[in-house]
Each structure stands twice: as structure tokens, then as C-alpha cells.
Amino acid sequence: MPHVNPDVLRWARETAGFDLDDAAKRLDIKDTLSDTGGDRLAALEKGDGEPSRPLLLKMAKHYRRPLLAFYLPAPPRRAERGEDFRTLPVEYARRDEALVDALLRDIRARQEMVRSLLEVEDEAQNLPFVGSFDMNGGAKVLANEIKDALGFNLAQFRRGGRNDAFAYLRDLVERQGVFVLLIGNLGSHHSVLDVDLFRGVALADAVTPFVVINDQDSEAAWSFTLLHELTHIWIGRTGISGANPSTEIEVFCNDVAGQILMPGDEALSEHGLHGADTDQVIARIRQLADAWQVSHSAVAYKLFREGMISRETWAEVSGTFRRLWLQNRAAARERNRENESGPNYYVVRRHRLGNRLVGLSARMLAEGALSPSAAGRILGVRPANVYALTGAPPAGASGRAA
Structure with missing residues (x-):
């Protein structure tokens, strides 16, 4: 030994x-x-x-x-995490950084396994949009390019509730070859990663681009975050994003996402909010968030970027909405603890992993190209659960021998 x-x-x-x-x-x-x-x-x-x-x-x-x-013969150098686009809260601690690094190691390991699998099976193809755009081209130009590539229809996005809107957008993105995961902890409630620590991650790999959304965030915010991280993929900038945009690239990614989900002409029609009191602004933001199927914070940011409300008003209403969201989240968690029944484990896992990753794993399992243990590492579950999770036939039922 x-x-x-x-x-x-x-x-x-x-x-x-x-x-x-x-x-x-x-x-x-x-x-x-x-x-x-x-x-x-x-x-x-x-x-x-x-x-x-x-x-x-x-x-x-x-x-x-x-x-x-x-x-190992010696401690390894710190793993490449890409760029760090976050503005971290004052209370950010070494323990929090360790959890974030563990998350990034896990995501990269899954991505590398998926890429290796596609290469072995001769299915690896470079996706032309990864790293294809220069920020100097402007946010509106890129927003139109992304909409065209996805076949995004704003009316369809807004047709149902927020969950339907996100499902519609996620499906379009995954059809382009991007893996979209929802991850907000490292496997237990003891390792929850608050939104202040990270909101999203983009791994701009040309073959297997990954987007991770922090599912501890409001579900209403997921669509905006997905498009923000997709912008990172389009401009080829791997990294981790936070809740507060303070750098040029983060503002750019927010502007692209905002232009897709809340076109500028819609926001500009809200000129009546100039000089309005806070209560009036909050009431109008609630209405717009419901109509546009996005979060209150996204609407407030868009109105600020379009000059409809001042920076001071934006900061005030954003703080109000955040406090209300934290209160509602705490109440929802308490209700969930009291409710002994809950959604099916496999339904929840499939939702968090996304159809593209689950579907690829199911197909490779059925063909014998992927072992249950490897599938478990890719999907983040025990090998014994991969067949029930993916719906793939057990080894030996069809396809090549495992």
C-alpha cells in the first residue's frame, strides 16, 4: 500500500x-x-x-x-474553474468557496465523461455557435442571433405559467446541443449553495457545452439565468456568475437575456414610471413580471437599464422583492417539511438533469456503450438507480453487451 x-x-x-x-x-x-x-x-x-x-x-x-x-505524490494545482464573474457578499467564507469548488469539479467531471463518451462513439461534433460572437457586436445583435438559432417565439414563451415558459426555453436550448442542469447543492441540504454564492455556470466547450442554474433561486428567474449563461456559451467565456452584475461581461449577458425576454420597446413604453413613488413602481413590476413570465428582479433591472426608473429606485425595489422572496422561500420550505408526501424522486431528478443528459445516458445504456456505474457518475445517482431514472432497458435486454 x-x-x-x-x-x-x-x-x-x-x-x-x-x-x-x-x-x-x-x-x-x-x-x-x-x-x-x-x-x-x-x-x-x-x-x-x-x-x-x-x-x-x-x-x-x-x-x-x-x-x-x-x-497523490503532492497536492495538485487548483483546478481550472474558468473566469469568476461574481461580486461576492462580505460574509463569503472559505467554507463557501470550498463548496463552490466542489460543485465546479463535479460539473467538469460530468462534462468530461460526456465528451469522452461522444468521442468514443464517434458522435462528437463541434457546435458552430460556441465562441462565435464578439461582444463588440452588441447585445441586440446577439439577442436576435440567439433567438433565430433557437427558433424562440416570445408569444409561446409567455403563453403558460413560468414553469411552462422555462420548460419551453430549456427544450429549445437543449435541442441545440447544450446540456442544461439545475443544481443548488452537493447532494444534501447541508451543502446548499445560496444564490449569493452563484446563480449560474457556463462551460463553453465546443462539443459538450454545459449550463448549470442554481435551483435555490426563484423558479421565475431560471429562464433569465439560462439565457444569461447561454450568452456566455455564445461568446466562449467559461465561468461562474453571481447575483449582482458589476462587470462589463455580466452586464452584457444580462442585456442579451433581457432583450430576448423583454424587448426594449416594451420597457420603453413604461415611461409613466418616471418619478413614480416606490409603491407604484412595485405594483407595476408585479404586473409586468406576471405578463412577461420572468422574475420581479429581472423586470426591475430591465426598467433600470432602459432608463425608466433611477438607480436608486432600482436598488430600493430590488431589495424589497428580495426580502419578500426570502420570506416566501422560508415559508415554502416549512410547508414542505410538514408535508410528508412529495414529488416522485425520479421525476425530480429527471427535471434537474434535463432531457438531453438523461436521454443520452438512456440511449448509451441501452446500446451497451455506458455502464451503470459510469452512468451513475454522469447523472449523479447510484448505479442501482440509473435504469429506473433513465427508463433504459436493463443490461442484456437489448443492444450491445455491457
Whole structure:
């Protein structure tokens, strides 16, 4: 059995966001008469002794690293996450950063597996729109290009409720070859990633572009975020986006999304909001959000960008809507805890993964090109659940042998 480099132990703990005492508690390293659990862990990280395999398994689980990572000869360099387009809140902590990095590692691993699968099966094709646009061309030009490529119809988008609107838009995007996932935690409620930490991720790969939307956000905001991240794909800028646009590229991506979902001429017709009091602005934003099938914050931002309301009014009404949303979300979570019944596990998982990823996995499973264990890693579920999730026939029922 190879030895574990103590520097790797320290690296794994620190990048997971734990101090020595917190990590020792999670790993169940008990205090002794002479040393605390933290002291005992520190000794291992200095090379004083070798961690047992059961302890390494606990480290792999709590540090969110594969077991083989602990046998690396040295700590690896930080993985490429792309550009960071976020403006982070003051209370952003190392623990939060570790969760975000774990999320990005997971997304990249899934993307790489999907790309490798397509390459092995000779189905890998470069998508011409990835990285095809220069921001200097302008937001309106790109908005029209994206609408044409998707075959997007604004009237159809607004025809049903917000859930139907997002489903319609997501289907159009996935038909173009983009994988659209809804992820807001790392597998449990203990690892929830708040919207302040990230709103969306875009991986602008030419063969397997991925868009991830934080499903902890309001469902009404998902469509806007999807188009924002799709813009990142179109301009070839991989990265992670936050809730507050403060950079040129984030403003540009917001403008493209806003132009698609809320054309400028519609917003410009709201000139009556010039100088209106806050209550009047809030009431009108509610009406427009319902009509346009977008979030209140998206409408407020669009009105500000078109000059219909001032920056001060935008900031005030945005703060009001955020407080109301947080209150409603807390109430909804409390109701869900009280309600013992809930949606079917597989229905929820399929919704979060998207038809493109589930459909590709189902087809590759049925053809024998993908094993249940590999499918489980791509889909983020246990191998035993992949057939029920995808609807693919069990191995040996059809297709090539697994």
C-alpha cells in the first residue's frame, strides 16, 4: 500500500474549508488525555503516523475528494474553474468557496465523461455557435442571433405559467446541443449553495457545452439565468456568475437575456414610471413580471437599464422583492417539511438533469456503450438507480453487451 503524503492531507482539509478542530469532529477523531482531536489530526498532517484506511474513507467523504487523491505524490494545482464573474457578499467564507469548488469539479467531471463518451462513439461534433460572437457586436445583435438559432417565439414563451415558459426555453436550448442542469447543492441540504454564492455556470466547450442554474433561486428567474449563461456559451467565456452584475461581461449577458425576454420597446413604453413613488413602481413590476413570465428582479433591472426608473429606485425595489422572496422561500420550505408526501424522486431528478443528459445516458445504456456505474457518475445517482431514472432497458435486454 503506498504511503500518504501528509501535505496532501492538509491540502484536502484546507480546500474543503475546515479548520483542524472542525475536521476532527467530522472525522470522529476523539480527544485523548494528552491531545485533542485537532492535535491528533495535525500530527497526521505533519507526517507523524499514517492514517488508517477507514479514516481515509471518512476524509474522502467529508473533504469531497476521491480516495485516490490521497495517494497523490503532492497536492495538485487548483483546478481550472474558468473566469469568476461574481461580486461576492462580505460574509463569503472559505467554507463557501470550498463548496463552490466542489460543485465546479463535479460539473467538469460530468462534462468530461460526456465528451469522452461522444468521442468514443464517434458522435462528437463541434457546435458552430460556441465562441462565435464578439461582444463588440452588441447585445441586440446577439439577442436576435440567439433567438433565430433557437427558433424562440416570445408569444409561446409567455403563453403558460413560468414553469411552462422555462420548460419551453430549456427544450429549445437543449435541442441545440447544450446540456442544461439545475443544481443548488452537493447532494444534501447541508451543502446548499445560496444564490449569493452563484446563480449560474457556463462551460463553453465546443462539443459538450454545459449550463448549470442554481435551483435555490426563484423558479421565475431560471429562464433569465439560462439565457444569461447561454450568452456566455455564445461568446466562449467559461465561468461562474453571481447575483449582482458589476462587470462589463455580466452586464452584457444580462442585456442579451433581457432583450430576448423583454424587448426594449416594451420597457420603453413604461415611461409613466418616471418619478413614480416606490409603491407604484412595485405594483407595476408585479404586473409586468406576471405578463412577461420572468422574475420581479429581472423586470426591475430591465426598467433600470432602459432608463425608466433611477438607480436608486432600482436598488430600493430590488431589495424589497428580495426580502419578500426570502420570506416566501422560508415559508415554502416549512410547508414542505410538514408535508410528508412529495414529488416522485425520479421525476425530480429527471427535471434537474434535463432531457438531453438523461436521454443520452438512456440511449448509451441501452446500446451497451455506458455502464451503470459510469452512468451513475454522469447523472449523479447510484448505479442501482440509473435504469429506473433513465427508463433504459436493463443490461442484456437489448443492444450491445455491457
